[in-house]
Amino acid sequence: MEITTIKEKVSNVLTTILEHSNFEMSDELTAKDVDGWDSLSHMMIITKIEEEFDIRFKLRELNKLKNMGALVSLIQSKS
Amino acid sequence: MVFNSFDFIAFIIPVLLLYWLVFKRSNISQNILLLIASLVFYAWADWRFLILLVLSTCVNFYLGLKISEAEEDKKRNIFLYTGVIFNVGLLLYFKYVNFFYEGFYELLNVFGTDISHDTLTILLPLGISFFTFQTLGYLIDVNHEEIEPSKDILEFSVFVTFFPKILSGPIERAAGLIPQLSTKREFSYAVFVDGLRQILWGLFAKVVVAENCAVLVNAVFDDYQQQPASSLVLLTFFYALQLYADFSGYSNMAIGVGKLFGIQLMRNFSTPFFSTNIADFWRKWHISLTTWMMDYVFTPLSFILRRQQKRGLMISIITTFILVGFWHGANWTFVVYGLLHGIYFIPLVYSGKMNSSEVVAKGKWLPSIKELFKMIVLFMIVMLTDVFFRAGTITEAFDYLGRICSLTIIDMPWAFMNGSTIMTLFLVGFFILIEWINRERKHDLEISEFSIYIRWAFYIFIFLLLLLFGRSAETFIYFQF
Numbered sequence: 001m002e003i004t005t006i007k008e009k010v011s012n013v014l015t016t017i018l019e020h021s022n023f024e025m026s027d028e029l030t031a032k033d034v035d036g037w038d039s040l041s042h043m044m045i046i047t048k049i050e051e052e053f054d055i056r057f058k059l060r061e062l063n064k065l066k067n068m069g070a071l072v073s074l075i076q077s078k079s
Numbered sequence: 080m081v082f083n084s085f086d087f088i089a090f091i092i093p094v095l096l097l098y099w100l101v102f103k104r105s106n107i108s109q110n111i112l113l114l115i116a117s118l119v120f121y122a123w124a125d126w127r128f129l130i131l132l133v134l135s136t137c138v139n140f141y142l143g144l145k146i147s148e149a150e151e152d153k154k155r156n157i158f159l160y161t162g163v164i165f166n167v168g169l170l171l172y173f174k175y176v177n178f179f180y181e182g183f184y185e186l187l188n189v190f191g192t193d194i195s196h197d198t199l200t201i202l203l204p205l206g207i208s209f210f211t212f213q214t215l216g217y218l219i220d221v222n223h224e225e226i227e228p229s230k231d232i233l234e235f236s237v238f239v240t241f242f243p244k245i246l247s248g249p250i251e252r253a254a255g256l257i258p259q260l261s262t263k264r265e266f267s268y269a270v271f272v273d274g275l276r277q278i279l280w281g282l283f284a285k286v287v288v289a290e291n292c293a294v295l296v297n298a299v300f301d302d303y304q305q306q307p308a309s310s311l312v313l314l315t316f317f318y319a320l321q322l323y324a325d326f327s328g329y330s331n332m333a334i335g336v337g338k339l340f341g342i343q344l345m346r347n348f349s350t351p352f353f354s355t356n357i358a359d360f361w362r363k364w365h366i367s368l369t370t371w372m373m374d375y376v377f378t379p380l381s382f383i384l385r386r387q388q389k390r391g392l393m394i395s396i397i398t399t400f401i402l403v404g405f406w407h408g409a410n411w412t413f414v415v416y417g418l419l420h421g422i423y424f425i426p427l428v429y430s431g432k433m434n435s436s437e438v439v440a441k442g443k444w445l446p447s448i449k450e451l452f453k454m455i456v457l458f459m460i461v462m463l464t465d466v467f468f469r470a471g472t473i474t475e476a477f478d479y480l481g482r483i484c485s486l487t488i489i490d491m492p493w494a495f496m497n498g499s500t501i502m503t504l505f506l507v508g509f510f511i512l513i514e515w516i517n518r519e520r521k522h523d524l525e526i527s528e529f530s531i532y533i534r535w536a537f538y539i540f541i542f543l544l545l546l547l548f549g550r551s552a553e554t555f556i557y558f559q560f
Contacts, residue, residue, distance in 0.1 A: 038362070040358065040373075040377075040392075040396075042378070043378070043381040043382060043385050043392065044388075044392070046382075046385065047385040047386070047388070050385075059378070059379055059382045060223055060224075062382070063223040063225055064223065064224055064225065
């Protein structure tokens with residue numbers, strides 16, 4: 001899948017779960033930069049991404065993610 | 080040796096002088112001094128368990144290396160689970176074995192088998208809840224490849240034993256502390272002075288606010304059955320303030336002492352009573368424990384239960400908070416305390432508002448009526464739940480809360496109609512005011528940008544309050560955990 005398509009879908013997931021779109025989808029974006037993206041909302045975002053792309057993550061893979069670029073690459077490697 | 084003692088001053092001054100004047104050559108020499116000082120500090124508090132601390136440090140250091148070296152997942156898991164069993168086992172043995180032992184006999188009694196038994200006497204090693212969580216977090220992080228294992232036993236030993244945080248936290252993370260120990264600390268006047276400021280504010284919170292509240296609480300709590308509901312409400316108010324001022328005061332002093340050595344420990348409180356919902360409160364209360372529980376209990380659990388959506392989230396939150404409560408001590412009161420806090424999350428999870436983090440009155444002097452109302456309601460809920468923190472048994476806590484719900488709520492609270500209550504209210508008011516003003520800063524007395532006259536006027540004022548209203552305090556509430 002194209003990187004731009006993945007980014008677009010992930011952006012939609014974030015907007016749906018967090019109920020705002022005050023973020024820019026750069027590779028360096030981290031959860032800390034996005035208002036409301038904390039450990040509580042994180043799992044809801046992950047579940048929604050799994051549904052959207054029909055993939056399954058491992059907890060260890062998620063723990064290693066450092067930023068949006070890494071998340072998008074992980075999704076690409078799985079889809 | 081508590082921070083607010085002359086023993087501690089006699090200990091810290093020579094250590095600081097040696098640190099910045101003699102052992103300043105490299106991070107190794109600095110770490111050697113910090114390790115010696117930390118072991119002396121711990122031994123001073125309780126020498127009997129020094130061996131346990133050293134053993135825990137060595138075992139976790141070795142397991143960290145082994146987890147990282149293991150190439151297959153199976154082998155890796157063996158070392159990880161050995162570490163989990165070792166750390167949790169230490170905690171269970173020293174802190175909880177008596178609870179389960181007594182519980183077992185109580186259960187037998189319920190079934191009519193009355194067996195007499197001896198009471199176990201197991202001493203609780205100081206700081207065990209804090210340092211075992213720290214080492215457990217380290218092993219899990221190494222296993223998740225979030226950090227490289229420490230290859231330097233000296234550096235790792237300081238990470239575990241660093242004396243400002245060994246007795247009551249903050250529960251540090253390897254990713255935050257170990258890199259600071261790997262490089263030489265340079266003296267910074269600004270950081271040093273900021274550390275002193277933070278110690279001053281912590282000292283004020285502890286010996287003025289917490290201790291004066293404690294006098295009122297201790298005088299009334301023991302015969303609460305004789306008091307009208309109005310007094311009981313005031314009592315819970317003062318206890319909530321005591322608990323907060325005691326532990327946040329300790330944490331500020333610990334972080335401040337860390338800064339004197341050029342080491343930044345993590346923030347533990349961020350004006351939690353200025354929150355408008357329970358999730359926000361827990362983001363600001365005992366942050367090092369809450370984030371630990373979130374990362375190592377809530378996240379794996381909610382990951383496993385993620386297909387169950389909000390129900391999974393709810394189960395994960397309640398389980399996490401029961402453990403947060405139980406972490407405080409082997410008593411059902413703490414379990415109920417945690418359970419109640421978990422339950423308070425239910426409306427937030429179902430309304431989807433759990434993640435809305437609001438800074439109350441950001442950039443303004445005063446909150447809106449709506450914000451004020453939410454803060455007061457939340458404070459009342461937290462305050463009443465704290466009854467479980469203070470009571471000896473669940474029955475006592477429910478009895479206490481039952482008595483609050485009575486018509487004596489309109490009676491005069493005679494136990495608090497005295498000068499010392501009014502004085503304490505003023506002190507509490509001043510404390511809350513300063514916390515309010517500084518709620519968006521890194522700590523409550525971060526006033527470096529103010530003019531020198533204002534800063535010194537404030538320091539002198541705090542000193543005066545310490546001299547006039549300070550009470551000696553031998554211990555902190557959180558030492559028992």
